[in-house]
Amino acid sequence: MNGPPDQLTVAHRRDAARTPASRTVADLLRTEPVTGRADMTVREAATLMTERDQDYVVIPLPDHGLGLLTDADIRARVVAAGRGLDTPVGDIVDGPAFVVDSRTSAIDALTELVDRDLTVIPVRDSDGRVLGVVGASDFVADPAGSSMPLREQISRSQTVEELQGHARRIPQLVADLVRRDRPAHEVTQVASLIVDAVVLRGLRLVVDSRPDVDPAAYTWLSLGSNARREPVLSSDVDSAVVFDDSLETAELDAYRAAFAELDDLLRGAGLTVDTNGAVASKPLFSRTRTQWQTAARAWIDAPLENRGMIFTSLILDGRPLFGSRRESPVRTPGVEMIGALRADPRTMRLLLDESLSTKARLRSMRDVLTRRPGAFDVKANALTPLINIARWVALSVESTEVNTRARLQAASGSALLTDDDATTLTEVFDVLQRVRLRYQVAQFDRGETPTDVLEMGRLSPLDRSLVAQAVREIAGVQRRMAGMSHYQVN
Missing domain, CATH: 3.10.580.10 (CBS-domain)
Incomplete structure (x- = not known):
């Protein structure tokens, strides 16, 4: 291993250079x-x-x-x-x-193939000329398709133990893709497809098989990084549920108990589930459709009360995984919110202020810039501000995209995001995710728990420089957006 003894590095596969980057x-x-x-x-x-x-x-x-x-x-x-x-x-x-x-891209096509079944x-x-068709077997030889056998094994699991055994191979799959030097967004998309498969099979095994549960009476939403198709080894599995209005309160409790059993299954599969956060087993994140609509209106009317801003951001990132994913996306809470949010300039202003309030913290990089060892939370101090920007600008152009890169592309050239800034933020996002993934895979290889807190002394000089430059770029876009915002929200 090259570099100082405590430096985290990832050995690349010898055949990585033989596969095109895209x-x-x-x-x-x-x-x-x-x-x-x-x-x-x-x-x-x-x-x-x-x-x-x-x-x-x-x-x-x-x-x-x-x-x-x-x-x-x-x-x-x-x-x-x-x-x-x-x-x-x-x-x-x-x-x-x-x-x-x-x-x-091959990974985007694979994602559509799987999502749409x-x-x-x-x-x-x-x-407009038809060149051919692609199916699951066509992706096998592509690095993005290396996940298909594992996904198939997960989908065919007959017992909880079998499912958990297959799911515990997710870190090895992610590590292999990183060693192949695959683009960061490809690695995280593949990981999200596998996590989706684990959740779906878990729902079948421990939830839908219960006599007091009707699979047709709820819609499962993936939230957070997995919903955006951006999970890394440190990511939680966040979720929400939209119940059919026909269910009674007592019935909802039975469903939530089943979802709690799924939480346990996921933990046994090596995934992280935060029971104090956004999970469908909690009443705050499992409501009837009418209850969600009522809550959304309350968040819009009084965004500073009852954590309205936080809930709004979470639901705007929601992606239907089971249930209405085959129906019109207009029925999901996040999409239903967009029109109402856009119609209220006051709320749009508050959401913008919230998006810009989490600053990319260049000053926290002082130890790095002076070559002193230090710790840097890449998620809190760099990625979260960037993701917030992408969510806001996508909302400002009424885009229903959830993925950060797709949101930036959708808003590129708009009043709040120039083409240059969209390109810069996309490149910065890719750089930060790549550094984050390589750091976490190196931790995984050493038997350490993957974390978002980077010990800068364990990064290569190049990666330290890239992270510092990325923070400066995000902070610069935030300042420009703050200055231009009055043209878009008034």
Whole structure:
């Protein structure tokens, strides 16, 4: 190991340099697309699939969208439904299908495939031409797809003990991706997909199997870093639940007891669950839809009371994981809040002040800049201010994005965030996450508990310089936003 004895370093895999830093779905395509017609019969489509040795047919639609017919569709919508094989494909296919641009990153496409529970995704070029489709097997050779076998094992776990055993391999997976020198946002997206799988399987095993629980009566929301697809080894699993209004108060207590059992399962899986924080087993974070709506209105009307600002920020970061994730996102509390928040300039101003109140603390770096050893909380003093900025600017342009990088992109060029500042903050975010991940993987390798508090003397001189520069950049954007804010909020 290079460097001083106490310096934390991560050994890179020898094959890391052989894999491009960023791959697109175009790089994963292996065959020409199988294309049919809406007026062809299901029998003809099935024959075409067999001839091409594929399990799908892409169907161009009149509105320039694409339909998609798969083997699974034929089994579910034709055979099981008692329809004949001479049924026109147009009567079977729902459209339009979800499509990605050929320039989409492999990890973003994989995330969409998993989130939407799709078999394949059609890929189009910038001219709208269908280049092919990608499915789960196409990601296996890609570093981003290295998580797929573990995710599959987690999803198929039959017992709590089996699930926990698979889940305890998450740190090794994260460490391997870091050693492969994968981009930080790719590492955290992969980690979030695995955490999602653990939570979903845990819900099936210990919650939905209970006779007093109806899986259709609640929606599970991921909160915090995992909702933003930015978890690291030190991250908590935060959550909230939206109950159907038909449930009685006594029934809600039974659900919360089941969610507490899930908390225990997750702890046994090596994940961190803060029972004093944002978890669905607590009444503050498990409410009926009407209760959430009432609470949201109260936070908007009186944001300084009852921790309204904190709750608003948490819910705005919520991502549906189970339940309404297949329904319109308008039904989730976070999205419902956005319009109401935007309509109240006073509340928007308070949210902006709250976002800018957590300063990127350059002065706390004094020991680093003078080359004296010191400790720096990278989450509290750098990442949280940046994440707050991204949340606010996304809200200001009415974006429903949750991911920090996506929020910055959505607001780039707006009145409060110039293109240059958006680019700078994205680069800074990537740098801080990369340093944070490498530090935590090095701690994990040494048997230490991964932490967000960086002992600066254990970083390389380059990383110390990068962290110091990142804090200065965030602080600079905060000052510019504070000066420009009156143009956006009045």
